[in-house]
Amino acid sequence: MTFEVREFPEFSWSFSRHKTMLTCARKYGYEYYMGHNGWLYDVEESVKHAYRLKKLTNLPMAFGQIVHELAERAVKLFLKHGHVMTQVDLIEEGRAMLNRAYIDSRDRKQLWMQKPARYKMLYDMYYEGELNRMEAEEYRGRLPIVFANLLASRSFQDITKRPQTMQFQQAEEFRFMTIDGVKIFVVMDLLYRDIEADKWVIVDWKTGKETEDDRSQLALYAYYIMQKYNAGIDEIEIRNEYVLTGVHRVYQLTETDIERMLSKMKQSVHIMRRYQLDMISNEPVDLDEFPRTKYEQRCEKCNHKEICLAQP
Known part of the structure; x- marks a missing residue:
């Protein structure tokens, strides 16, 4: 199948898209419209910037993704080879993946800037230049707990x-x-x-x-x-x-x-349609017609605050 470059993204619905819209319509505009095609080489820098910010992750999100990836791997490994991964195996893999996210964020920022889907960038490392050590240790300490519970789960x-x-x-x-x-x-x-x-x-x-x-x-x-x-x-x-x-x-x-x-x-879906200028092409309204959240405390932890708060 040939990859098709579309001027505007395809309109679709998912729970993650729904939650983003409820959190902040402006964030929804950045993530699902402004950053569209941001992975392409020859698009405007503002589009690439929005796409990169969408790809920022924080420790809770990175941790959740790692656990899901390893749960899937454990299931597939058993179904294909009859081998059950041990808690030790899963912990070691989980720590290695967390460490990689940290090293990518610390040492590979330029590579992430070029290919944000291939490398990891943690929110705190991007905006603060360092991790919250207590939070990092807390999530490392959760690895033995979640993998013990995963292996013992009914499913x-x-x-x-x-x-x-x-x-x-x-x-x-x-x-x-x-x-x-x-x-x-x-x-x-x-x-x-x-x-x-x-x-x-x-x-x-x-x-x-x-x-x-x-x-x-x-x-x-x-x-x-x-x-x-x-x-x-x-x-x-x-x-x-x-x-x-x-x-x-x-x-x-x-x-x-x-x-x-x-x-x-x-x-x-009806609410999302309000932000379409054209329902067929899914061309969006102007970005300033996506209202910012009234809960300003959300802005402090938003991936897009770097560009959003700089705008009137």
Whole structure:
């Protein structure tokens, strides 16, 4: 498939896009419009700048990404070779990945400036020139906890103890469906069919605290399974595995949960449409028509404050 350079990004919806818009519409404008094509060599520097800032990450985000990557690797390794990674293996890999993020941020800034998708840049290193040492040690200290809980989790135990009773789908695969003409992205950590229970099981690994949005996010995933596999809501089990606390949540959703999720999603799409000058091309309105958040304390930790706060 030939890569197509588009003047404007394709309009789509996802939970991450929705959360960005709710946090700050101006941030939404930077991340999904101003930084579009910022990975190309011959675009304006302002576009590259916005794209680079979108790629900044902080310790909680980097930590969560590392845990998700290693969880996926552990599952694939077992399914392909029957080998179960140990807690020691996972901790060593996790530390190496955290160290790489720090070294990239400290020593490879110019490389990151050129290829921000290939190298890591931690927010504190970019803006402050150093890490918060207490925060860094806290996250390093979480590695043994989260990987012990990952290996002991119900979902991982299901995979390793009775794989012959399950049919697995590819983990972390980018999936999408179309609702009312809008592409809706669905990214599931783990999906499999439990043959014994005759259920689809959706697993979401969580490295942070429980939030009210967790259930809504899984309702979107359940709706995807209903559409793609013609499954009934009673054939789907959804799980949150909170690996920091070891808490395991299982939900059996109802049609009402699905209806609420769809209503929320469609309302969100309606709000996003306000920032389109053209619905066909997805050309956006001017950046100054994306209002800044009223909660100014959010600006202090925003990736884009370098360019946003410099503007009137």
